[in-house]
Amino acid sequence: MADNTRTLEDRIRAIEDRLEIYNLIASHPPSADTGADYFTRVAYVEDGELDLGGGKAATGNEKIAAVSRTPGHQAAIAGGLAHFCGLPRIELDGDRAVVISYLQILTPHPTAEPHEVPNHGVSTGFRIHRVAANRWELERTAAGWKIRRRTVRTIDGTEPPREILRGALKSFETAR
DSSP: OOGGGSOHHHHHHHHHHHHHHHHHHHHHHHHHHHTOHHHHHHHEEEEEEEEEETTEEEESHHHHHHGGGSHHHHHHHHTTOEEEEOOOEEEEETTEEEEEEEEEEEEEOTTSOOEEETTTEEEOOEEEEEEEEEEEEEEEETTEEEEEEEEEEEOSSSHHHHHHHHGGGHHHHTTO
16 A cells, blocks of 8 residues: 555554564574573464474474474574574565565684684684575464464575565565
8 A cells, every 4th residue: 555545543553563573573583592482482373383494393382482492402502503683574464464584593613713803802703504584474463463484494596595585575576
C-alpha cells in the first residue's frame, strides 16, 4: 500500500512493528552466544520451526531452545563463539512478516600470529567460520512478534542461499 493512502496510525504501527522485529532479530546473536535458551523459548511460537539445512531441524520452541544447551553448542560458546548479524530486510504483511538477513559466525583464531592494533591491544584475531542467509517468518501474537519459522542456509555457491537472499528483493521486481 502506498504511503499516501495509509493513515498516520497505519504508518506509526508499521514503524513500531519494524522496531520490535529489529529487536527480536538482533537478540538472536547474544542469545546464541550465551546459551540463553529462555530467549529462544519465548521468541518462537510454541510450534515454531528451525531448519538449519543438512537434515538439521527442530520443531517446537522447547526443542529449538534445547539446541543451545547441547554439549557441542556449549563447547562453541566456551571457545569464544560470536554470531554477527547484518541489518535485516523486513517485509511486513499485516500480522505476518518475512525477514531476510545475513549471519556470520566468528571464532577466535588462536593459531594466528599476534597482531597489535594501536590503542586496542594485541590479539590473534578472529576467523569467519561461516556466513549464512537467514529467512525468518514471523507472526504477530498477543505477546508481540514471534518467530514461526527460521530457515538458514550457508552461503557456499549453491542455489538455496541465493534463493533466500532473492527474497529480500521481491518487492522490487514489480517496480522494474
